[in-house]
Amino acid sequence: MDDNSIIESRKLSQQYAYASLQMHEAIARKAGFSGTDHKYLGFLLQKGKLTAGDLAELSGLTTGAVTGLINRFEKKGLVKREYDESDRRKVLIVADYEKIVKILEPFYRQFREESEKLLATFSAGEIATIQSFLLKGISLMKATHNKFKE
Numbered sequence: 001m002d003d004n005s006i007i008e009s010r011k012l013s014q015q016y017a018y019a020s021l022q023m024h025e026a027i028a029r030k031a032g033f034s035g036t037d038h039k040y041l042g043f044l045l046q047k048g049k050l051t052a053g054d055l056a057e058l059s060g061l062t063t064g065a066v067t068g069l070i071n072r073f074e075k076k077g078l079v080k081r082e083y084d085e086s087d088r089r090k091v092l093i094v095a096d097y098e099k100i101v102k103i104l105e106p107f108y109r110q111f112r113e114e115s116e117k118l119l120a121t122f123s124a125g126e127i128a129t130i131q132s133f134l135l136k137g138i139s140l141m142k143a144t145h146n147k148f149k150e
Contacts, residue, residue, distance in 0.1 A: 023111070024038065027107040031104055038104070040069055041073070041095070041100055041104070043058045044093065045097060045100060049094050049095075073093075077099060078100055
């Protein structure tokens with residue numbers, strides 16, 4: 001790959017990241033959240049139950065910031081704190097999946113449908129290449145995050 005292709009690919013990657021940030025920020029504000037808060041709900045939706053420490057690790061936030069985040073979500077009835085049945089000292093943050101989806105799904109419905117149509121325009125081989133790039137990119141970003149997080 002030549003230098004111009006690398007530079008152009010980096011620029012496109014940055015534009016993709018910026019467009020994603022703008023879209024999520026706009027959706028979050030319409031749904032009554034800050035851009036980052038609504039993304040952190042995604043961690044809870046994916047994982048189901050997390051400790052505050054787990055959420056801090058996933059999000060990169062400090063434990064103090066995570067406590068504030070959980071308090072905001074709890075006030076809105078989006079999560080609740082539960083004691084772990086196997087270790088009563090451990091507190092789990094449990095998402096109200098249905099309530100969160102009910103709030104966010106209308107904002108993502110069209111985007112999800114259009115994304116599916118877009119993916120359908122690619123061959124299986126092209127999709128495999130896209131997935132490979134994304135997985136390797138995620139791995140690189142996680143490694144970079146881990147290098148600088150402390």
